Amino acid sequence: NAGVTQTPKFQVLKTGQSMTLQCAQDMNHEYMSWYRQDPGMGLRLIHYSVGAGITDQGEVPNGYNVSRSTTEDFPLRLLSAAPSQTSVYFCASSYSTGRGNSPLHFGNGTRLTVT
Amino acid sequence: DAKTTQPTSMDCAEGRAANLPCNHSTISGNEYVYWYRQIHSQGPQYIIHGLKNNETNEMASLIITEDRKSSTLILPHATLRDTAVYYCIVRPNSGYSTLTFGKGTMLLVSP
Numbered sequence: 225n226a227g228v229t230q231t232p233k234f235q236v237l238k239t240g241q242s243m244t245l246q247c248a249q250d251m252n253h254e255y256m257s258w259y260r261q262d263p264g265m266g267l268r269l270i271h272y273s274v275g276a277g278i279t280d281q282g283e284v285p286n287g288y289n290v291s292r293s294t295t296e297d298f299p300l301r302l303l304s305a306a307p308s309q310t311s312v313y314f315c316a317s318s319y320s321t322g323r324g325n326s327p328l329h330f331g332n333g334t335r336l337t338v339t
Numbered sequence: 340d341a342k343t344t345q346p347t348s349m350d351c352a353e354g355r356a357a358n359l360p361c362n363h364s365t366i367s368g369n370e371y372v373y374w375y376r377q378i379h380s381q382g383p384q385y386i387i388h389g390l391k392n393n394e395t396n397e398m399a400s401l402i403i404t405e406d407r408k409s410s411t412l413i414l415p416h417a418t419l420r421d422t423a424v425y426y427c428i429v430r431p432n433s434g435y436s437t438l439t440f441g442k443g444t445m446l447l448v449s450p
Contacts, residue, residue, distance in 0.1 A: 264442075266426075266441055266442050266443070267383070267440035268440075269438075269439070314383070316382075316383075316438075324369070324371040324430045324431055324432035325371060325390070325432065328385065329385060330382035330384070332381055332382045333380075333381070333382050
């Protein structure tokens with residue numbers, strides 16, 4: 225298993241541009257989520273999904289859209305990038321949403337810079 | 340989610356045991372204690388988790404106090420590659436539970 229795969233690893237955008245951060249997992253996990261990590265802020269939850277067709281907002285959802293059309297994929301869309309969205313983005317998944325006894329597995333991140 | 344309190348930083352000599360404490364005094368009976376670590380520029384790595392009993396795996400041991408208000412992560416023989424930020428997290432065992440990361444403990448393992 226490849227685990228959680230994120231692409232691209234690095235991206236530079238200009239203000240106002242749009243892009244999609246890709247996340248795929250091959251572990252048949254129900255739950256997938258997106259976090260952003262900024263210096264001194266820890267990891268903050270952006271959006272999450274408990275299964276195909278179901279998404280919900282996390283702590284910092286503004287400026288981001290998500291969809292979950294398949295179990296495997298959970299893309300994160302920036303419709304109009306802003307410098308405040310410069311961050312490292314992590315995708316994570318776990319087997320079972322409803323049970324706390326299910327570790328979350330993370331990808332290695334996408335480093336996004338918006339100029 | 341219940342909040343956790345961890346020291347900002349800790350030092351450990353290579354080859355020694357690293358004992359990382361965590362306070363979670365408001366933990367509920369159905370919440371798990373999770374530990375993750377993050378090595379610079381990488382994604383968070385799952386280490387171990389537990390509910391009531393002590394747990395051990397190939398990476399570490401988790402000691403949870405009887406009242407569940409605190410726990411300790413033990414790396415039995417720390418190496419330089421264990422230098423990382425360690426996060427202690429509590430997570431409910433019901434509903435659509437997520438992980439809420441705090442600021443963690445920066446563990447520096449020195450030669």
